[in-house]
Amino acid sequence: MRNRKPLLLLALLMTTGAAGLAVAADTPTAGDKPARVKLDTNGDGFIDRSEAAKAPRLAEKFDTLDANKDGKLSREEMPRWHGKRHGRGPGMHDRMAKLDVNKDGRISREEAKADPRLAERFDKMDLNKDGYLDKADRELGMKQHRDAWFAAADTNKDGQLSKAEFDAAKSPFGGPRGGKPPVH
Structure with missing residues (x-):
């Protein structure tokens, strides 16, 4: 299974308003x-x-x-964290705000061209295929991630998570829930 951390973090950090996400x-x-x-x-x-x-x-x-x-x-x-990376330069929020030239709270395909890496991944990140990177894409990405996590955690596929399933599931960031090592 491939590592989804970079894409998830990018989706979480891509903001459209003044409030940071993390x-x-x-x-x-x-x-x-x-x-x-x-x-x-x-x-x-x-x-x-x-x-x-x-x-x-x-x-x-x-x-x-x-x-x-x-x-x-x-x-x-x-x-809340507003995109500042603890003194290590501008964070994602700052970079996205600079790309939003017309200040409409979303990044168009044209605006994304100012960042070659973003332009390269634009189609993959535009989850709702409306031609913009915005709050709707971020929310859809988070929903897809939650749904995928739940499906993986629901090992007996009954549509519910038992305490054992929840405790055994990895957190969305890759480690075991609660920071405790899994019991074998």
Whole structure:
């Protein structure tokens, strides 16, 4: 089975609005756990004030981010990643925004010609075949990926995932669910 990570990540990062798609604190680095897991030292799935203190920028915005004022940050309350690649140059969001010359929130075939690699893959990425790369393509790609993941995880093909099937399934990013090694 071929590796779908680059295409999935490209689809996830291709944005049409101001909001980024990936959660900064959940963005894994090569061979590393997601940053949120590093901050969540007690493993409860939340970042409390003492855990946030390890990340000064997060700690300084803690009260603003804590929307429900429960003293901890959930995944939904964590700041969004806006295409910045942690100081390593412009991210996908920035590159796509520059390609969108007419600022209509989508990349036409003509606009894509400014990036030869994108132009080369344009037809493959234009999933709904409307001649544009946009939110609809991104959402269709994510749906196709979820459907494929579910079909692979549903080993008995009953249209439902048992806990055992879910636990045995690999995450969409290739590793086992929950970061735990599979039980053999």
